[in-house]
Amino acid sequence: MSSSQQSKPSPSPLTTNEPGSFAAFSLEQRLPTILDQLIQYADTSVVHALQQLATEMQTGTISALPPAIFGTLDQALQPYIGRNWANMPFLTVELYFYARILLAFGYTAITPIDPFQTAKEAANDQAIAALASQPEYCDPTCEIDKLLHRAVIGNTADLSQHIMPTHEQVTLLIDESEVAKKLLTTGMQRIDLVFDNAGADILTDLLLIRRISPYCTHIVAHVRPYPMFISDMTLVNMKALLEKLLASSIPAARQLGQDITQLLHQNKLILRTSPALGVPANFYDNAALTQAIFGNAELVIFKGDLNYRFFAGDQRWLHTTEKNHLLQHFGRSALCLRTIKSEVLVGLTSEIVDHTRTLRSDWLTCGCYGIIQVFAQ
Ligand SMILES: O=P(O)(O)OC[C@H]1O[C@](O)(CO)[C@@H](O)[C@@H]1O
Secondary structure, eight states: OOOOHSSSSOOOOOOOTSSSHHHHHHHIIIIHHHHHHHHHHHHHHHHHHHHHHHHHHHHHBBBOTTBTTTBBHHHHHHGGOBBBBSSHHHHHHHHHHHHHHHHHTTTSSSOOOOOTHHHHHHHHHHHHHHGOOHHHHHHHOHHHHHHHHHHHHTTTTTOSSSOOOOOGGOOEEEOOOOHHHHHTTOSSEEEEEEOOOOOOOHHHHHHHHHHHHGGSSSEEEEEEESSSEEEEHHHHHHHOOOHHHTTSSSSHHHHHHHHHHHHHHHHHHHHHHEGHHHHHHHHOOOHHHHHHHHTTTTTEEEEEEHHHHHHHOSSSOOOTOGGGGGTTTTTTTTEEEEOOSSSOOOOOHHHHHHHHHHOOTTTTSOOOOEEEEEEEE
16 A cells, blocks of 8 residues: 555545435435335324425435434434435435434334335345255355355345346456455454345355355354344344244255354354444444454455445545555455445456446446455455
């Protein structure tokens, strides 16, 4: 990493007041569409609160969240109270949006209502059924690099998307799967994996966890502390998924459920809910937060787009930023498996950026491009 990069200030955050940005598009179109879909099926008691939120998003301002229900999200929001939605950091306003949806449904720490549970369970059912036709990936000896590629394809399963590419449409812009395979099999004490979506996403992650488990002492897998971004897995969703796998009539699904359950019983796999994954934190330059969440893990696998934004900071990086700039305070290696759905991306060559941009102007948000990217200590 050049000395000039060490001294450079962090890039500005993605915000909703950048005309033509994905953040602005999300506020104007994507998030209202998600609200409309919820309003269609919500009980009358909830519809009014959702409609009020829809109006607020367009003409209103940010209001305070109740304390402690969403970790420290209410504190993170403090500086923005009274601001227009169209003048907010992107990640902060998205997390606020989903917290407000949960409040509209009556979510509290005691009544953790998940308005997205039905959608996630349907996605899990569909992905479990699909295992019957994926014997190569369900083979416990499947090549690790094959599972890494499959994991990126699994990440297209994000229900918050305005478009969802088919897996044939995904092209890898960065494929460091060989480097990743060496890293995963060096015999680490602890590897962490931050889960993302239900459906094909989580199943490809469980297949990968089973495959790498013999090479490390512990795997700590993190789920979201509360429902968000429609598809994101919580502990409740994970427990329901494991029960479905164990009860499945599909031998490969049942075997996966048994193997994961055994890893949990042996304490080789630990499931954890991390409050930091529900606030607009970034890990790359917050050593204290990273240490608090990932402890002595030698490697953290960030799955999906949102987790990339948590790792790299929801900032307008030059896409040619030397990637190991993100390791200055991270204190361990990272492996990012993602289909790209937002404008946060580092470590590309200018040739790849220029070429891909000519192929699709929306290359950063269409979900048709993926990365297997290693940030090695
Ligand atoms: O499920 P994933 O891969 O984290 O994608 C979620 C991402 O998609 C978006 O909802 C749209 O780009 C982002 O706001 C969010 O980071």
